[in-house]
Amino acid sequence: MLSRLRSMALFQLIQLLLLSTGESVAPLPEFCEVSAVGAGWAGVYFAFRQALTGKKVCIFEGTDRIGGRTYSHRMDIGDETFTLDVGAYRFSPDMHLPGDVIKLLGFKTACYEPNCPPASQEFPEPFHFNYTAPLRRIVDAEGMPAGYVTAIRGMLDQILASGGQLFMEANLTDVQALHSQEVRLVFDTRAVLTKSVLLNLPRAPFLSLQSLRSDLPERTVQMANCVKFDVPTKFFPPGSFTLGKSLTKAYAYYADAWWHNHLNQTVGQWPENAFEPVNTSEGIPIGIHWNDGPVRCNAPLQGCRGFLEVFYSTTNEDFFEDLRPSDLQPLGILKGKAAEAKLQRLHAAVMEATKPLFQKKSVAQPKEPPSMLVVGVWDRTGHGFTAPTKVYYSKDETTPGGPDPLEKACGVPGLTDKEYRDSLLFPHPDHKQIMLANNDWVAQPVEKMFGDWAEESLLQAERALHGSGLGRPAWLDEDYYNRKVLGIAEGDIVTMV
Numbered sequence: 493m494l495s496r497l498r499s500m501a502l503f504q505l506i507q508l509l510l511l512s513t514g515e516s517v518a519p520l521p522e523f524c525e526v527s528a529v530g531a532g533w534a535g536v537y538f539a540f541r542q543a544l545t546g547k548k549v550c551i552f553e554g555t556d557r558i559g560g561r562t563y564s565h566r567m568d569i570g571d572e573t574f575t576l577d578v579g580a581y582r583f584s585p586d587m588h589l590p591g592d593v594i595k596l597l598g599f600k601t602a603c604y605e606p607n608c609p610p611a612s613q614e615f616p617e618p619f620h621f622n623y624t625a626p627l628r629r630i631v632d633a634e635g636m637p638a639g640y641v642t643a644i645r646g647m648l649d650q651i652l653a654s655g656g657q658l659f660m661e662a663n664l665t666d667v668q669a670l671h672s673q674e675v676r677l678v679f680d681t682r683a684v685l686t687k688s689v690l691l692n693l694p695r696a697p698f699l700s701l702q703s704l705r706s707d708l709p710e711r712t713v714q715m716a717n718c719v720k721f722d723v724p725t726k727f728f729p730p731g732s733f734t735l736g737k738s739l740t741k742a743y744a745y746y747a748d749a750w751w752h753n754h755l756n757q758t759v760g761q762w763p764e765n766a767f768e769p770v771n772t773s774e775g776i777p778i779g780i781h782w783n784d785g786p787v788r789c790n791a792p793l794q795g796c797r798g799f800l801e802v803f804y805s806t807t808n809e810d811f812f813e814d815l816r817p818s819d820l821q822p823l824g825i826l827k828g829k830a831a832e833a834k835l836q837r838l839h840a841a842v843m844e845a846t847k848p849l850f851q852k853k854s855v856a857q858p859k860e861p862p863s864m865l866v867v868g869v870w871d872r873t874g875h876g877f878t879a880p881t882k883v884y885y886s887k888d889e890t891t892p893g894g895p896d897p898l899e900k901a902c903g904v905p906g907l908t909d910k911e912y913r914d915s916l917l918f919p920h921p922d923h924k925q926i927m928l929a930n931n932d933w934v935a936q937p938v939e940k941m942f943g944d945w946a947e948e949s950l951l952q953a954e955r956a957l958h959g960s961g962l963g964r965p966a967w968l969d970e971d972y973y974n975r976k977v978l979g980i981a982e983g984d985i986v987t988m989v
């Protein structure tokens with residue numbers, strides 16, 4: 493028994509080392525009772541909930557990184573460490589998923605905006621945000637942003653400690669539903685049998701699973717293929733909303749964090765809605781969130797250095813987007829001698845956009861450009877590593893082309909929100925042990941749009957658990973569970989399974 497425990501501990505240690513270096517890869521098992529494919533929020537949460545009930549779970553992740561669209565990049569600059577979230581980064585505790593999980597895991601959090609405004613205030617019209625508790629992010633003991641993937645890693649640590657297994661670089665290529673009610677998961681040339689599986693897959697990898705796809709009713713395939721973004725002019729006056737090829741974040745590292753050191757500018761955005769950035773003569777759009785990037789100071793507002801988020805939008809542009817190394821790698825880094833001219837251009841653009849602020853304070857603009865630019869580029873066209881693609885439909889008269897209710901938007905007669913959610917949650921008509929949860933599987937009226945949130949994927953995972961017979965865990969808010977997992981509310985992201 494002791495030697496079994498020792499070898500188990502050794503196996504887990506090796507897995508943790510593999511996880512931290514990004515190296516892979518343990519041989520795949522022939523059988524796993526409960527599986528999750530994809531180590532994003534929903535896949536790891538599903539495995540975590542199962543592990544808490546004593547199940548031995550396997551997680552299969554196609555890349556050498558956990559987190560998916562939650563991507564925390566840690567880097568050392570001199571002898572200091574900074575963590576940047578180039579994907580997902582914050583939550584409102586009113587979103588009990590993931591709020592209650594983060595609480596359960598005991599991670600320290602801080603208000604995203606230092607002055608802690610109600611979450612709803614951060615979403616100007618026409619956005620519609622149901623939550624008020626101020627947005628928060630996970631921080632380390634020092635109070636610095638620790639990276640949102642900390643929570644996913646926290647769940648994984650517990651899964652591994654309870655005997656679960658994580659397999660990296662296990663790219664799912666097919667799913668075969670067997671007559672025995674078992675499921676064969678095919679990873680290139682290797683196969684794993686399982687009794688139940690949650691597929692935490694975005695649209696493109698899900699639709700590429702040929703055997704599963706050929707088992708699905710044509711109606712379900714049509715739903716899975718459906719992507720829409722209606723822009724009714726009543727809600728988005730012409731020119732007020734541009735939907736570009738990607739959702740991109742960009743952070744510039746300044747040794748002199750001038751927004752702290754000279755402007756005392758640490759809260760809010762510039763311009764007022766940074767999602768609509770300032771177009772500069774350099775051809776580089778600039779939209780700043782003063783508080784977002786990690787900054788270190790010797791004393792409050794003195795001798796600060798760190799990262800400034802200079803762009804976060806879907807606006808069409810090439811300067812930041814061209815830094816993405818490939819479709820499969822959203823993280824791009826620009827630094828060193830060869831980057832000097834580009835960094836100089838970026839600085840000129842940032843200075844042009846912020847000139848009125850310096851003028852107002854009668855402060856000279858800094859000459860020294862940033863020494864590094866870090867971007868996260870999330871494709872919106874469905875290739876490579878994508879930003880979530882959803883169905884935003886509109887019944888509004890002012891929608892170009894006329895009202896576009898869900899059934900028309902997807903070309904599926906009679907389609908309702910409930911049918912969409914339930915059909916994709918359990919896509920195979922005869923195998924309810926094949927479940928699907930991901931931020932891509934959302935259909936809602938565009939008037940209720942409030943962005944992309946891990947909550948959407950976690951609710952799907954929790955509904956899948958409910959459908960498999962697992963009830964509410966004691967630590968998850970009861971009212972929230974009843975409303976969002978068991979309840980039905982028109983136009984809200986809830987369903988009855």
Ligand SMILES: Cc1cc2nc3c(=O)[nH]c(=O)nc-3n(C[C@H](O)[C@H](O)[C@H](O)COP(=O)(O)OP(=O)(O)OC[C@H]3O[C@@H](n4cnc5c(N)ncnc54)[C@H](O)[C@@H]3O)c2cc1C
Pocket residue numbers: 529530531532533534535552553554555557558559560561562578579580581582583662663664665692693694697739740741868870878879880929930931932944945946947948949950
């Ligand atoms: C720029 C940006 C900012 C965001 N900000 C926030 C925020 O602040 N707060 C928030 O809550 N949400 C935010 N979101 C949304 C958030 O990222 C997602 O809702 C969240 O990460 C949930 O992920 P998921 O469970 O849908 O899985 P995903 O993140 O989509 O993960 C899927 C996983 O499956 C793996 N995979 C894919 N194909 C295969 C295959 N064939 N075989 C094996 N594995 C495979 C992928 O590698 C990945 O790890 C943001 C998203 C973006 C892009």
